[in-house]
Every structure is written in structure tokens, then in C-alpha cells.
Amino acid sequence: xxxxxxxxxxxxxxxxxxxxxxxxxxxxGERWLRALLLYLSTAVWAQRLVSHTSLAWRxxxxxxxGETVDEAIATxxxxxxxxxxxxINYLGEHVHSPQEAAYAREEIIxxxxxxHQSGVDANVSVKPSQLGLNIDPHLLYENLRIVVRRAxxxxxxxxxxxxxxxxxxxxxxxxxxxRDEDGFGHHVGSVIQAYLYRSEADIAKLAAExxxxxxxxxxxxxxxxxxxxxxxxxxxxxxxxVRLMLSDEARQNGMYACVATHDEAMIQATIAxxxxxxxxxxxxxxxxxxxxxxxxQEKIVAQGYRMRVYIPYGTAWYxxxxxxxAERPANLWxxxxxxxxx
Ligand SMILES: Cc1cc2nc3c(=O)[nH]c(=O)nc-3n(C[C@H](O)[C@H](O)[C@H](O)COP(=O)(O)OP(=O)(O)OC[C@H]3O[C@@H](n4cnc5c(N)ncnc54)[C@H](O)[C@@H]3O)c2cc1C
Numbered sequence: 001x002x003x004x005x006x007x008x009x010x011x012x013x014x015x016x017x018x019x020x021x022x023x024x025x026x027x028x029g030e031r032w033l034r035a036l037l038l039y040l041s042t043a044v045w046a047q048r049l050v051s052h053t054s055l056a057w058r059x060x061x062x063x064x065x066g067e068t069v070d071e072a073i074a075t076x077x078x079x080x081x082x083x084x085x086x087x088i089n090y091l092g093e094h095v096h097s098p099q100e101a102a103y104a105r106e107e108i109i110x111x112x113x114x115x116h117q118s119g120v121d122a123n124v125s126v127k128p129s130q131l132g133l134n135i136d137p138h139l140l141y142e143n144l145r146i147v148v149r150r151a152x153x154x155x156x157x158x159x160x161x162x163x164x165x166x167x168x169x170x171x172x173x174x175x176x177x178x179r180d181e182d183g184f185g186h187h188v189g190s191v192i193q194a195y196l197y198r199s200e201a202d203i204a205k206l207a208a209e210x211x212x213x214x215x216x217x218x219x220x221x222x223x224x225x226x227x228x229x230x231x232x233x234x235x236x237x238x239x240x241x242v243r244l245m246l247s248d249e250a251r252q253n254g255m256y257a258c259v260a261t262h263d264e265a266m267i268q269a270t271i272a273x274x275x276x277x278x279x280x281x282x283x284x285x286x287x288x289x290x291x292x293x294x295x296x297q298e299k300i301v302a303q304g305y306r307m308r309v310y311i312p313y314g315t316a317w318y319x320x321x322x323x324x325x326a327e328r329p330a331n332l333w334x335x336x337x338x339x340x341x342x
Contacts, residue, residue: 030329037326038221041319042094051318060321063291064091065313069107069114072313075290076120084297084307086122087159087287088115091314092130098139101132105143107314109150116154123157125310128171133163141174144188148178152187159214162191165226172202179211186212186256193218194238195227203241210254214287215241217261219323239269246270246279258308260287267300281305289324 040046050056065075069090076086090108095101108126115122126147132139144160151158160175162168175190190211192199195218206213217234218227228234238261244250245257259270267286274281285306288297300307312320325331 033329033332034326035221037322037329037332041322041326046322047318050322056321057317060317063289063312063321063324064317065290065311067313067315069111069313072111072311073114073118073120073122075311075313076115076122077118079290079309079311080121082298083301084309085285086120087125087308087310088122089125089127089161089310089312090130091312091320092316093127093163093319094129094134095132096135098132098135101130101135101139101143104130105147108147112147112150112154112156115156122311123159124151125159125161127161127163128167128174129163133167133170137170137174140170141177144174144178145182148182148184148188152184157187157189157212159189159191162193162216162218164220165193165196165222168196168198168202176209189213189258191216191260192241193227194241195222195234197226197228199237199241200244203244207244207247207250207255208253210250212256212258213245214258214260215245217263219327235263235265238263238266239273242266242270243273246273246277246284248277251279251283257284258287259284260310262288262293262296264296267296271303271305292324 065072065088072088072090076088079086088111090104090111092104095104108124111124115124124147126144128140128144131143131147144158148158160171162171172190175188178184178188179186190206191214192202192206193216196202203213203215215238217238228237242257242259245255245259250257259266261267270284270286273279274284281304285308286300287308287310290309290311297307297309
């Protein structure tokens, strides 16, 4: 009864929002709609409004394997059967207490154990703010160390996702400490975002270190002081960084490049570079998000390249889901249409 009332309120709100969103799009273009959605992805009031409705979950579940670890493992098994690897992410970010961070850490350890027992081909991606980055960087370090140790024990790997630009130095610092000082080596990896001006220098350093790196465009709202405001510049930088990661020197140092994008132009540029410079297909991989461009994932595998699918699961899906809407505003219309079809 209470949920029906909330849904009615949301429906009314959306009814009022549709013309305003249309006007926004007409006046300011997609960039502003993206900025609005990225703001909503962090707004607590919007999260409360949307995340408790079953209708919203129905649409969000297009991008999410389910709420339980068993559903994530079953999805990874299906992805493996289609010739692809997986990286599984227990959803959650920006926790407010050490207890919440410890809860996430224990769930991630359980996930590593389930991967080990089930035998699926999957590693694990984690968000720094889920393990305590915003509370105390040392708490993140301690939690990550426990998680990476379990990954090493179960012959697996942890990918440390990258969040807002203000966290890059701390995240890379902790990643290097785990990799070098604690000796976890390739059991831990990092992510670089092509929209940041600093990323060329970061990739150069990581290439010299022979690191295991995922390159993506970047999913957060960043000011022009630190990130390219125009998509064309981010795209050009992405291709430039892929070439650095696939260079003979980087590969001789042991770098393994993960090219995370759904953008056909980025994928074609990567393949063209690999073919022209005789880069073996097994020295890099493509990565895509679960629920996005499935047919392209299959096409890449059929061409003989490696593909890894990022599979999120859990109940804290709101922020992840709204970032997916921001990346492709057409998803928003799909979301609204489903609301009214229900
Ligand atoms: C495996 C993986 C891991 C990632 N990890 C991080 C991370 O750690 N930190 C971070 O900041 N970002 C991360 N991202 C997100 C990334 O930064 C981009 O926001 C996202 O991938 C969209 O950029 P794109 O390269 O696909 O190119 P875009 O230019 O945004 O999209 C190209 C085309 O792909 C399709 N597409 C893209 N997004 C969607 C969508 N949501 N729904 C439907 N179609 C879509 C559309 O057809 C679009 O035209 C990750 C992405 C992937 C694939």
C-alpha cells in the first residue's frame, strides 16, 4: 500500500519531469542532461525516492545480475559459456562508517570464495569508497589488503575501480603499496580514466612499471580544470592512451592492457593499432558492462579477441544505475517508458 502511494508520487513527479527534461535537452543539449543525471546519482533524496520502488528495480536490473552472490555467479557462468571472462562487482560506494566498510569487505571475501568454489572465470572489481576511502585512506588500505590477500590465496585478482578525480592520487598510492611493498604484484590492478588531463602521465608511469591496467573514459562529473569538457577530446586521448599501453616497450615491461569501452570507434582503433603493430590478441582484452551492447561483445569474441564483462550485483544499485542513464540519455526514455507501461 505504502509502495503504491510512493509509486504514484514518483509517476506524478516523472510526468512533470518529462516536459522539463525535453526542454532541458532542447535548450542545453545532452551535456547538461548528463550533468543533471550525474548530480542525481549522488543525491540522497533522489536515491530514497527511486531505489525503493520495484518498477525502478525492474529497469535497473537490465544492468545488474541480481541481488545475491549466487545470481552473480550464475551470470558469470553464462558469460563464460559465451566465450567471455567476467569481473564481478559487489555494488556499494561512499560508505559512512567503518562497520559498513567491514561488511562490504566480508561480502567481497565471500564472493572470492564463491568464485573459487564454483570455478567460474571471473575476477573481482571493488570501489575504493566502498571499503572506506572517504572515512580514512588507511582504513581503505587495511580492508583492501585483506581482500587482496584472499584473492592471492584463491589465485584471483582484485581490480580497484577509479572514482572521482580527487581520489586518484590516494587510490593509486594504495594500489602501488599493495602491489610493490606488500608484494601482491598482479593480484591487484588499477583503472585510469581518459577524460583526465593527468592520465597520460599516469599511463606512462604505469607502463614503465609493467602494470595491469583498465582504461575507461570516466563516469563522474568533473570540472574543466581537471578533465576534457568535450567528448571528442576524451575520445582522442583514449586512443592515444591505448597506443601507449600496447606499445612494445609497455608490453616488454609486462603491462597488460584492458580496454573498457562500448564505443565502436575506440574498439576499431584498438584493433587497427594491434593489427598494424603485430600486437598479439592475448596481450590485451576488451571489457564491457553487463547489459550493454551484447551483440558487439559476441562480435569481438568471434574476431578472436578477449572480452571481459563487468557484472554488478547487490542491493545498492541506485548510483551505478543512474550513471548508466547519464552515459546514454536514451536509457532515460527507456526507463520512463517502462514506468508508464507498468
Ligand atoms: C568494464 C568497465 C569498467 C568501468 N570502470 C570504470 C571505473 O572504474 N571508473 C570510471 O570512472 N568509469 C568506469 N567505467 C565507465 C566508463 O568510464 C564510461 O562511463 C562508460 O563505459 C561509457 O563510455 P564508453 O567508453 O562506452 O563510450 P561512450 O561514448 O559513452 O558510449 C559509446 C556508445 O556505447 C553505448 N553505450 C555507452 N554507455 C551505455 C549505457 N550506459 N547504456 C547503453 N549503451 C551505452 C552507446 O551506444 C554509446 O553511443 C567502466 C566501463 C566499463 C565498460
